[in-house]
Amino acid sequence: EQAFDLWRFNALENLWRDLRFAVRDLARSRAFVLTALVSLGLGIGLNTAIFSLAMELLFSQPSVRDVQSLAYIRQGGNSHMQPSVVDELRRSGMFEDVAGETEDSFINYDNGSETRQIYALEATKNFFTLLGAPTALGRGWTEQDPDDVVVLNAPFWRAKLGARPDILGKTIRLDGRLYTVLGVLPDDYRTLIGYGYAPDVLIPRYRQDTMLAAYARLKPGMSLGQLKAALPALGARLNREFPPGNELNNHLQATPPNTRMGNEDLTVDLFFAVLLLAVGLVLLIACINVANLFLARASVRRQEISIRLALGASRARLLQQLLAESLLLSLAGAVLGFGIALAAARAAAAIPMPFPAPIRLHISPDWRVAAYAAFLALLSAVACGLAPAWQAVRESLSAGMKRQRGMRMRRSLVVVQIAVSFVVLVTAALFVHNLLRGSALSPGFDVRRTIRAEVFLPPAAYRESQSVNAYANRAVNALRSIPGVEFAAAARTIPFTDSSKYGSMLQFSDTGERRQAFFAWNAVTPDYFRAMSIPVLRGRAFTSRDRGSAMAVVVNDVFVKQYLGARDPVGATFVWTAAKIPYTIVGVVRATKTMTIGEDPRPQLYEPLAQIQNSQTRLQFVVRAATLPAAQLTAVRKALRAVEPEAGIQVETMFSAIDFAFLPSQIGAALMGSVGALALILAIAGLYGILAFSVARRTREIGIRMAVGAAPRDVTRMVLSELARLLALGTAAGFLVSAFVTRPLSLFFVPGMTAADPSSYAAVIAVLAATGALAALGPLRRALRVDPLRSLRYE
Numbered sequence: 001e002q003a004f005d006l007w008r009f010n011a012l013e014n015l016w017r018d019l020r021f022a023v024r025d026l027a028r029s030r031a032f033v034l035t036a037l038v039s040l041g042l043g044i045g046l047n048t049a050i051f052s053l054a055m056e057l058l059f060s061q062p063s064v065r066d067v068q069s070l071a072y073i074r075q076g077g078n079s080h081m082q083p084s085v086v087d088e089l090r091r092s093g094m095f096e097d098v099a100g101e102t103e104d105s106f107i108n109y110d111n112g113s114e115t116r117q118i119y120a121l122e123a124t125k126n127f128f129t130l131l132g133a134p135t136a137l138g139r140g141w142t143e144q145d146p147d148d149v150v151v152l153n154a155p156f157w158r159a160k161l162g163a164r165p166d167i168l169g170k171t172i173r174l175d176g177r178l179y180t181v182l183g184v185l186p187d188d189y190r191t192l193i194g195y196g197y198a199p200d201v202l203i204p205r206y207r208q209d210t211m212l213a214a215y216a217r218l219k220p221g222m223s224l225g226q227l228k229a230a231l232p233a234l235g236a237r238l239n240r241e242f243p244p245g246n247e248l249n250n251h252l253q254a255t256p257p258n259t260r261m262g263n264e265d266l267t268v269d270l271f272f273a274v275l276l277l278a279v280g281l282v283l284l285i286a287c288i289n290v291a292n293l294f295l296a297r298a299s300v301r302r303q304e305i306s307i308r309l310a311l312g313a314s315r316a317r318l319l320q321q322l323l324a325e326s327l328l329l330s331l332a333g334a335v336l337g338f339g340i341a342l343a344a345a346r347a348a349a350a351i352p353m354p355f356p357a358p359i360r361l362h363i364s365p366d367w368r369v370a371a372y373a374a375f376l377a378l379l380s381a382v383a384c385g386l387a388p389a390w391q392a393v394r395e396s397l398s399a400g401m402k403r404q405r406g407m408r409m410r411r412s413l414v415v416v417q418i419a420v421s422f423v424v425l426v427t428a429a430l431f432v433h434n435l436l437r438g439s440a441l442s443p444g445f446d447v448r449r450t451i452r453a454e455v456f457l458p459p460a461a462y463r464e465s466q467s468v469n470a471y472a473n474r475a476v477n478a479l480r481s482i483p484g485v486e487f488a489a490a491a492r493t494i495p496f497t498d499s500s501k502y503g504s505m506l507q508f509s510d511t512g513e514r515r516q517a518f519f520a521w522n523a524v525t526p527d528y529f530r531a532m533s534i535p536v537l538r539g540r541a542f543t544s545r546d547r548g549s550a551m552a553v554v555v556n557d558v559f560v561k562q563y564l565g566a567r568d569p570v571g572a573t574f575v576w577t578a579a580k581i582p583y584t585i586v587g588v589v590r591a592t593k594t595m596t597i598g599e600d601p602r603p604q605l606y607e608p609l610a611q612i613q614n615s616q617t618r619l620q621f622v623v624r625a626a627t628l629p630a631a632q633l634t635a636v637r638k639a640l641r642a643v644e645p646e647a648g649i650q651v652e653t654m655f656s657a658i659d660f661a662f663l664p665s666q667i668g669a670a671l672m673g674s675v676g677a678l679a680l681i682l683a684i685a686g687l688y689g690i691l692a693f694s695v696a697r698r699t700r701e702i703g704i705r706m707a708v709g710a711a712p713r714d715v716t717r718m719v720l721s722e723l724a725r726l727l728a729l730g731t732a733a734g735f736l737v738s739a740f741v742t743r744p745l746s747l748f749f750v751p752g753m754t755a756a757d758p759s760s761y762a763a764v765i766a767v768l769a770a771t772g773a774l775a776a777l778g779p780l781r782r783a784l785r786v787d788p789l790r791s792l793r794y795e
Helices: 002-006 010-027 030-059 083-091 127-131 154-161 224-241 263-300 302-310 315-350 367-397 403-440 465-480 528-532 557-563 629-643 654-697 699-707 712-741 743-748 758-784 788-792
Strands: 070-075 097-110 115-123 149-152 171-174 177-184 201-203 213-217 252-255 450-456 485-491 501-508 514-524 536-539 552-556 573-576 581-589 604-608 618-625 648-653
Touching: 010 030, 010 315, 030 263, 030 315, 030 367, 030 654, 083 097, 083 213, 083 224, 097 127, 097 201, 097 450, 097 648, 115 648, 127 213, 149 154, 224 252, 263 315, 263 367, 263 403, 263 654, 263 743, 302 315, 315 367, 403 654, 403 712, 403 743, 403 758, 450 629, 450 654, 465 485, 465 618, 465 629, 485 528, 514 557, 528 618, 552 557, 557 581, 557 604, 618 629, 629 648, 648 654, 654 712, 654 758, 699 712, 712 743, 712 758
Parallel strands: 115 201, 149 177, 514 604, 552 581
Antiparallel strands: 070 213, 070 252, 097 115, 097 171, 097 213, 149 201, 171 177, 450 618, 450 648, 485 514, 485 618, 501 514, 501 573, 536 581, 552 604, 573 581
16 A cells, blocks of 8 residues: 555545545535525635726726837826827827827717717727727727717617617718717727726817827837837927927837726725725624534534544544535635626626716726635635634543534634624714715705706817807806796806816015915806805905906815915905916805815815816806705706707706715625625624524533523523623624724715714724524524523433
């Protein structure tokens, strides 16, 4: 036998025998297998689903040819640049080709009965040639095609055009012009910007005032490092070639496409890191549950293991056999979890995303997700099988069968489980409480009685500022004539739907002081402040006479506090160096929130809409209704359509318009709340298991106690005291851990909300106590029903 063993792979053969034995052995314990599979399947599936979502949103590869030879060119740290700069980069000869595109464009789509605003990607004519983006039908445009051609995204083609197979060569009406359809993109098309952004149409034109993101195709043999080394010389050369006053910022940067940078990216990364940590803790809770099941199973197999050891089996060999069971269960759980992740991915793709921009997820698990699931399976096998297997071998080596040691391990695992559950539940409670506090905050203007309308004028008919302002006046007059409308006004931006931020040097005329100021800018018509219910604190609001002769502005109280100090703001004059024109402050209004409900008040500056050179064809209107705003939506839409039938119009209540401001809190509360609920269910299962096992182990003791006179309340006290001890130890450990690990969450919270919120901690403690009592009901009833005579013969 020894000679024969030299010619065999004993380790592999033994592992194969152990796996076959584990299959036969587990087949006889169906309840055990089902419970373990559900726990591991949910834990691994939840982790795999969140990992798939993170890969899709943060690290998906764009649908382009040879992405490794593409470079994203940035100028002066900005994400976009002037079209003339893109042309200069293309003519420089350093690249094979350079294309530009902008993602946040809008265009009016006329379906014959109404005109609606849709999202468009505007790009240079070499866009498809450079990128090699695929199409499901037809083709992309080339430089020989005219401007009035369009490529459709697949969801738009299905939803708006009925997925017509004969769409190629047909025309659709965009911005009052007919565009010929050249192609349809595939369902899984991914843009260069990432994040699941999917514009409705792609067109080969852009306005001259549009800023473009520049993408360059490297020459054969050139690396990204070589390009980075050559960019400073290119920037300096372009500076010399540009006329005086139009110099480029020569700080050019090159990064791979879809490069993640900026505070917004870091916030999203941190959120997914927190989410992955939370679901990882849920998997840990599931592993602890399965480990407790293995400990209970080992106590039943103690005699079998003792006999094996007595017959000469080695400790390592027994460990391998016991770990084979946990490996099989973990692999089966990973398969089940992968199926759960696939189902979740399909459900996520089918559910419309509640974002203002078209976000469509194409979650298709790849080798990274499969490798992650396999890693979780191996990790789970070790986490839920190693300690119980080692404990079983140690106990069976002892003649006294030290059962109390195994019970201590089970209790320790349950304490860890409660502690981990406490951390997850506190995280969920903080997000839910943050949502409730954010919903109660006031944005600084009326959201209950107002309507917001967004209008996209056809660019061909509104090229001049005078025509845009004339339309604004006609539209405001039409809105005022609607019965039940108290006030109506136009604005360049409405809070929470858009913003314009400026940083400029202000020089005040009375003192000559120069201050660097940063403020949110807006241009509005008279009655804007009354329509929004923004109080005028000092001075006056705009009137119809404010048309640029005196360059009037209104500022908010935060602007006054930061930049004027104790001086009287009304009548103060300053030169805004960005425009080199003197402005006079005619009024002070109360500050409002601009983009997020939790932001601190910021300086704001308003100008009359008639005072600025308004070449933007996008306008917003606010209407204050005396009746319910929802009842006036149709009347507002009809009034605006009557003024300009070719305009794209979107009308909604202000309450609905600002709902996006609460979306991050809603997503955090929904995801973390779901994760917390799953962790709580698993924790209840663990508590129930340990209490039930404890009662079963102490059945004879309970019978003897009752035989010598113990009352039901004494038995109840015995069971509940063990529950209280486990909850107290687990809660104390979880409290200490939560105090440190939840600190980074403050980045997501509204002002006044901290990660040490006492009400959230108190709520979690109460929930754990209540669920612990619920988990104790079954074991307690069993303990109270113990028959003293039968218990004496229990074993």
